[in-house]
Amino acid sequence: MSYVVEMFNIRKEFPGIVANDNISLSLKKGEIHALLGENGAGKSTLMGVLFGMYQPERGIIKVREKEVRITNPNVANQLGIGMVHQHFKLVENFTVTENIILGSEPLKGLVLDIDKAAKRIEELSKHYGLNVDPYAKIEDISVGMQQRVEIMKMLYREAEVLIFDEPTAVLTPAEIDELMKIMRNLIKEGKSIIIITHKLKEIKAVADRCTVIRRGKSIGTVNVAEASEESLAEMMVGRHVNFKVDKKESTPGDTVLKIDSVSAKNNRKVMALKDFSLEVRRGEIVGIAGVDGNGQSELVEAITGLRKVESGNILINGEDITNAPIRHRIEKGIGHIPEDRHKRGLVLDYRLDSNMVLEVYNKRPFAKNGLLNFGEIRAYAENIFKNFDVRSGEGGASLARTLSGGNQQKAIIGREIELDPDLLIAVQPTRGLDVGSIEYIHKRLIEHRDKGKAVLLVSLELDEVLKLSDRIAIINNGELVGIVQASETNENEVGLMMAGISKERSV
Amino acid sequence: MRNTIVSIIAILLGLIAGGLLMLAIGSNPIEGYNYLLQGALINIERIGNTLATATPLIFTGLAVAFAFRTGLFNIGAAGQMLAGGLAATAIALTFEFSRPVMLILMILGGLLAGALFALIPGILKARFNVHEVVSTIMMNWIAYWSVYYIVPGYFKGPSLETESQKLPDEYTLRAPFLSDMFDGSYINYGIFLGIIAVIIIAFIIDKTTLGFELKAVGFNRHAAEYAGMRVNRNIILSMLISGALAGLGGVALYTGNASSMQIGLLPSQGYDGIAVALLGANNPIGVFFAAILFGILYSGTGFMNAMTEIPPELANTIIAIIIYFAATSVLIHRIIDKVKRSKANRPEHKKGEA
Numbered sequence: 109m110s111y112v113v114e115m116f117n118i119r120k121e122f123p124g125i126v127a128n129d130n131i132s133l134s135l136k137k138g139e140i141h142a143l144l145g146e147n148g149a150g151k152s153t154l155m156g157v158l159f160g161m162y163q164p165e166r167g168i169i170k171v172r173e174k175e176v177r178i179t180n181p182n183v184a185n186q187l188g189i190g191m192v193h194q195h196f197k198l199v200e201n202f203t204v205t206e207n208i209i210l211g212s213e214p215l216k217g218l219v220l221d222i223d224k225a226a227k228r229i230e231e232l233s234k235h236y237g238l239n240v241d242p243y244a245k246i247e248d249i250s251v252g253m254q255q256r257v258e259i260m261k262m263l264y265r266e267a268e269v270l271i272f273d274e275p276t277a278v279l280t281p282a283e284i285d286e287l288m289k290i291m292r293n294l295i296k297e298g299k300s301i302i303i304i305t306h307k308l309k310e311i312k313a314v315a316d317r318c319t320v321i322r323r324g325k326s327i328g329t330v331n332v333a334e335a336s337e338e339s340l341a342e343m344m345v346g347r348h349v350n351f352k353v354d355k356k357e358s359t360p361g362d363t364v365l366k367i368d369s370v371s372a373k374n375n376r377k378v379m380a381l382k383d384f385s386l387e388v389r390r391g392e393i394v395g396i397a398g399v400d401g402n403g404q405s406e407l408v409e410a411i412t413g414l415r416k417v418e419s420g421n422i423l424i425n426g427e428d429i430t431n432a433p434i435r436h437r438i439e440k441g442i443g444h445i446p447e448d449r450h451k452r453g454l455v456l457d458y459r460l461d462s463n464m465v466l467e468v469y470n471k472r473p474f475a476k477n478g479l480l481n482f483g484e485i486r487a488y489a490e491n492i493f494k495n496f497d498v499r500s501g502e503g504g505a506s507l508a509r510t511l512s513g514g515n516q517q518k519a520i521i522g523r524e525i526e527l528d529p530d531l532l533i534a535v536q537p538t539r540g541l542d543v544g545s546i547e548y549i550h551k552r553l554i555e556h557r558d559k560g561k562a563v564l565l566v567s568l569e570l571d572e573v574l575k576l577s578d579r580i581a582i583i584n585n586g587e588l589v590g591i592v593q594a595s596e597t598n599e600n601e602v603g604l605m606m607a608g609i610s611k612e613r614s615v
Numbered sequence: 616m617r618n619t620i621v622s623i624i625a626i627l628l629g630l631i632a633g634g635l636l637m638l639a640i641g642s643n644p645i646e647g648y649n650y651l652l653q654g655a656l657i658n659i660e661r662i663g664n665t666l667a668t669a670t671p672l673i674f675t676g677l678a679v680a681f682a683f684r685t686g687l688f689n690i691g692a693a694g695q696m697l698a699g700g701l702a703a704t705a706i707a708l709t710f711e712f713s714r715p716v717m718l719i720l721m722i723l724g725g726l727l728a729g730a731l732f733a734l735i736p737g738i739l740k741a742r743f744n745v746h747e748v749v750s751t752i753m754m755n756w757i758a759y760w761s762v763y764y765i766v767p768g769y770f771k772g773p774s775l776e777t778e779s780q781k782l783p784d785e786y787t788l789r790a791p792f793l794s795d796m797f798d799g800s801y802i803n804y805g806i807f808l809g810i811i812a813v814i815i816i817a818f819i820i821d822k823t824t825l826g827f828e829l830k831a832v833g834f835n836r837h838a839a840e841y842a843g844m845r846v847n848r849n850i851i852l853s854m855l856i857s858g859a860l861a862g863l864g865g866v867a868l869y870t871g872n873a874s875s876m877q878i879g880l881l882p883s884q885g886y887d888g889i890a891v892a893l894l895g896a897n898n899p900i901g902v903f904f905a906a907i908l909f910g911i912l913y914s915g916t917g918f919m920n921a922m923t924e925i926p927p928e929l930a931n932t933i934i935a936i937i938i939y940f941a942a943t944s945v946l947i948h949r950i951i952d953k954v955k956r957s958k959a960n961r962p963e964h965k966k967g968e969a
């Protein structure tokens with residue numbers, strides 16, 4: 109059996125934590141190898157070591173049976189190793205071609221030969237079924253397409269080993285199917301793939317083998333065909349995981365959020381939310397279901413004040429907040445788990461504990477007469493870390509940037525729930541979380557509801573919407589298609605409505 | 616801590632490179648540096664002059680660093696200095712008060728004028744998204760030409776067309792007791808103002824809710840907005856404070872180190888402020904020491920030049936090289952990492968080789 113990559117006894121420390129403790133992993137030629145582990149288990153770190161971003165304290169790496177030292181990503185490229193990071197590294201106002209050749213520009217004499225590159229990209233695209241337009245600008249293409257550009261970047265550099273770090277976290281369900289197809293194509297062409305994902309379904313669907321790590325240590329490698337989703341989950345978390353959500357019947361009370369025929373434009377100044385009306389009451393979870401880009405983001409931003417409302421009214425507990433400043437809305441009881449944790453949710457260069465008081469740093473007891481009280485801030489943050497199992501190397505003193513993606517997400521969720529808002533807006537709350545954490549966060553969202561608060565849930569995962577919501581509002585092309593009781597509907601009906609076929613018409 | 620090490624390495628590399636240059640022109644670098652240090656520090660008077668030279672740099676360094684913490688690049692410190700200096704000079708030449716009242720008015724006037732000159736770019740940025748680099752440079756020239764017309768027009772000196780009247784001694788930051796203490800140096804109250812400014816700014820940045828907001832806006836304005844902070848207000852406020860600091864630098868330069876204003880000159884301390892902030896890693900205490908270092912280099916060159924064949928431009932070259940290394944500090948970070956790692960790996964390597 110020939111291995112393209114072998115990593116033996118890798119150890120990587122960060123201040124306060126051993127991210128990788130004696131981890132081994134070997135990748136067969138032509139296989140898709142899944143890397144599974146809890147949030148903060150050390151998956152991204154291990155792949156960072158393989159891609160030359162981190163230097164391990166100990167351990168040996170072999171590529172095609174030869175021992176190598178991968179001192180930086182260029183060395184990795186030369187060895188035929190490519191990586192798609194969870195957060196893409198593309199230049200927004202460059203074209204696809206320009207992005208791909210960046211760093212290995214083809215020259216004709218002394219001038220850049222863009223056309224030659226574009227041609228080659230077109231060929232590769234056809235060959236692997238990627239469908240990318242070499243001349244499109246990055247800012248104009250979807251997230252799914254940007255990811256393909258990242259894949260193309262690896263192929264253009266003739267990578268043989270492709271690493272994907274949580275590629276599906278940012279994709280819509282349809283895009284995920286496409287990606288799976290592309291991966292199978294790549295394998296057919298003799299490439300080998302390592303994929304990090306928290307979605308066990310995806311592992312079952314594409315992976316041949318799966319290596320599980322927990323808290324920086326190897327647990328083992330299994331053949332996926334012989335494992336079930338349950339057994340994988342148990343291996344990873346170390347206990348039985350409950351995939352079902354237990355919840356009581358809801359008992360809705362007064363209206364907390366009232367959206368009255370609201371319209372709002374998107375960034376391209378096109379009306380993206382049209383005459384949208386919805387009420388969310390105390391003691392209920394209302395889910396928003398819809399295909400990505402149908403006005404969900406604009407709806408959330410209109411409520412939270414990040415976007416201007418063109419017409420209509422938004423009321424919180426009876427008070428009109430349509431044009432109120434954001435801080436006022438927060439004080440009126442709106443909590444918001446944002447869609448993009450790096451853009452909105454965290455100040456990545458702040459310490460983690462500072463991030464836990466991002467909305468309340470100026471309130472007592474965290475500040476008095478304009479002076480911060482760090483002791484109170486630290487204690488408050490510690491409490492959130494404990495409740496939500498947020499793990500980092502140095503606790504509250506760690507920079508938010510150094511946390512693993514899932515731990516960043518848990519910290520944000522903890523911060524927002526700890527504010528105890530009357531209305532909690534949760535957008536893709538479990539994006540990037542491991543199954544154990546998802547179970548816990550779901551429980552906390554339901555608990556919030558049961559405390560008599562309102563929850564507005566926006567998720568691209570229909571599963572999640574169906575499981576958690578009491579009522580489901582379906583949005584299509586910026587309009588409300590209809591509202592259904594979660595207990596009286598199913599995936600098919602909601603799916604049809606998401607395509608814009610309203611219930612009345614379909615019945 | 617780490618930033619300190621990087622800055623020190625940058626300084627050392629700059630000095631080494633300067634030494635190589637001295638060698639290249641056939642001079643003895645040890646001798647050169649010896650005279651440089653002597654020129655800056657050999658007696659109490661020279662130490663006083665060095666501190667005075669550093670004073671405006673403390674202010675402009677703080678100004679640039681403070682704005683930078685909010686994600687703003689204020690390169691208009693020169694213009695803000697001129698505005699501050701002009702305001703203080705105008706007040707001193709127009710009114711008559713007792714010395715303490717006058718000094719306070721001059722300081723306040725300079726502070727406000729500097730703030731005003733930075734306020735305009737701040738508003739332009741917040742309202743119309745005009746980049747502050749462009750608008751602060753424009754303000755530099757507005758200040759330059761304002762001085763050009765106002766000084767000869769209203770405050771012309773008795774002999775020279777290009778200079779304002781000299782301020783009466785009691786209306787400057789000079790203090791007889793300081794001059795006496797430093798053997799006749801031109802050191803003045805400015806250095807105390809500088810130290811107070813360093814302490815206040817450090818306090819604002821690290822301990823107050825205002826600093827928390829300004830830094831949050833600087834690091835990630837989208838997250839700041841999400842959290843309910845008023846991003847635009849913070850941008851304007853940050854520019855205002857930055858400009859006030861530079862304005863005070865102007866007061867220190869034109870009514871402390873000097874006692875009149877010349878036309879047709881943008882003070883070089885404005886741009887040097889960028890370098891000072893960079894070397895000081897945008898940290899007020901760091902800025903203070905970086906400014907002192909620059910003060911040493913600038914005030915020592917004259918002596919070095921007098922005693923050796925080394926041209927005075929060399930000090931500027933050394934400063935430029937230090938800035939270059941500080942600016943490319945990524946490289947230094949990497950070198951530190953490598954050194955650390957090879958230390959950590961060493962015992963193992965031996966085992967492997969044995």
Ligand SMILES: Nc1ncnc2c1ncn2[C@@H]1O[C@H](COP(=O)(O)OP(=O)(O)OP(=O)(O)O)[C@@H](O)[C@H]1O
Nearest residue numbers: 122127147148149150151152153510511512513514
């Ligand atoms: N650059 C860094 N500096 C300090 N600590 C780090 C750094 N990168 C990662 N860590 C720490 O190492 C641990 C492992 O992080 P890693 O990102 O590898 O986790 P992960 O398995 O990818 O988790 P997730 O599923 O949440 O993405 C975490 O505790 C994290 O806080």
Ligand SMILES: [Mg+2]
Nearest residue numbers: 151152512513
């Ligand atoms: Mg990760």
